[in-house]
Amino acid sequence: MADKKLIESAVIKLFNEARQETGELDRDAIKRIAKDIDINSALNKIERSVSGREIFVRAARKNVSDTELEKVDAIFADVKFNRLLNYILKARIFGNYAFEIIYNEDYTVDTLVPIPNECVDYNDKDKRWEIKIGNAKQEITYEKFLLCIHKWLPNKVIGESIFEPCNISFLDKELFTDMLRGIAKKYGDVIVVVGHDPDEDEKDTKERAESIKKAKGGNVISVPIERGGAYQPTLQDSVHMIKLSDLDPEIYTTLADREKTKLIQNILGSTLTMDVGRTGTQALGTVHMEAEEQVVEECCSFISDSLQNLLKTVAELWGFNHKDYYFSLEKKRDKKADLEVEEKEENITQTKINNISTLAQSGIKVSVDFVSEYLGIDKKHLSEAPVNVVEFARGANTRKYTR
Known part of the structure; x- marks a missing residue:
């Protein structure tokens, strides 16, 4: 049986050859990524922490009296914000998320109704946001709707998904699940692996692989074997026959875990995985929790910034300066x-x-x-x-x- 190190090198080589082209991160791709068990667990971890916060209207200036603050706070008294926080966080996933503002008869705010993301679209031609249901379209105006956009830029008005940096890692992780079928289709049940010196001329490597391919009558892959280590094979023992059964799940699990770690790092903002109890020392676990807390604070800041647009809209109706107030997400007091x-x-x-x-x-x-x-x-x-x-x-x- 071939050496395990050689098998792992072969798996990586096969994997790189089978890697798919990565297209644009569209809405369907985002939904598929969000359903991944590792990503979903990380997202839920963040959402639970954010949902546990209490939300208050606070004064941004010292000259705001308690009476004025109470009047503004009363405008939003009916809104169950904690039920809406996770929907606002969806803007970080999709890049944007919209809500319809429902007013009471006295123009206090009754609630915010989340609008399914697939119904919200940016009309690039008319430079406006719209709600599209079938053939019907309705323009999204700030008087009637709250639009939350994550990482807005002039050249990216629709915002940016937090999945942008980890899209390739997810596709790589996803590819492992289908890889054996693809390898079997291309190479058959037995794969010929040829080890070569990484400093060898590429032309010589290809010629040797082609000659072995003709002799063996099947596809051949060539993988580098580092000199100076445990692997200094002769030409005879540099050729190995690997069965698909040799590509055991443990190797795939190891490689997939590397991609899983990258995904969790992108979402939790840590150099560790979620398995703090089984991985690393107590000190590293503390670093992990601190990094996660920073992500939670970033989420709270994003929600606060998004709700500032709600304050601006309501301020137009009630005649107060929206810059004098802000929404604050605070930890529940013990x-x-x-x-x-x-x-x-x-x-x-x-x-x-x-x-x-x-x-x-x-x-x-x-x-x-x-x-x-x-x-x-x-x-x-x-x-x-x-x-x-x-x-x-x-x-x-x-x-x-x-x-």
Whole structure:
């Protein structure tokens, strides 16, 4: 039986010969890639992390009052954004995704209705986006629709899919599943493999392969064998007969896993695969999680930027400046952790009050301005009226002050 290293070299050579031409990454190709189990698992991992965030309207400027912020927030009170986040992320997959904005009678936003991507098209001739259902067409206008575009550029108005960089890796991985059938069709059940010196003249290599082909009466492939290593064959033992059964699944799995790793790296943004528990040290696992968290943050930023267009549209109806606000995706707060933080803050406040009490008992008078700044209490809640310092300290735990 031929050496395993030689078989692997033969598999790679056969694979390169059988590699398909890669065409444009169209919508059908994207759908096929998205259904791949490895890619789908990586996408779901990211989507779950993003969907777990809470979404809020925040003020982008300090001069926005709480009342103004509450009014803008109330416009979107009916929208169940968490149900829509995964649809917005589809723009990263297809390059773009559209939603119809449904308003209530008072022009608050009721919901966003996702439009199937196959119904959305860019009319390059008229330079406009359209919804196409059968022969019917409707222009997509910003007043009625929200259009999310991933990596928009003047020369790529339809956006870019995150699958662009990994298209070739996917096609290579996909090709492994059909490869044995293609090899059997071209070479038959037995393949003649000839090892040659990588520094040998290409003409000499071809001539030897042709002569062996005539002698053996079948197709021949020639693979390089590195000098100086374990492989220094003579002409006699450089010729091997490989059966299809020798091309065992383990070699294909190894080669396919290389492509799988490239795919996962493109989606999760890591130098590792998803198998952190079985691959690498704990330190490498931490690097993997940090890289994945960066991808999640990028997704959240993309969603926030996309929803800024929604704010711009609604601002036209309500007469506010959309630049004063933004949508923020934030991690859900841990109630237990919040209570611990609140308890620590109360302890710090009590310590500060005790310090003021100590100063007063020592006969040192402190100003209202100092107390206000030191305790973080608005001056309007303080006065210089005589206060028993013992009662002041005792009553501190019964008051709740906010900055």
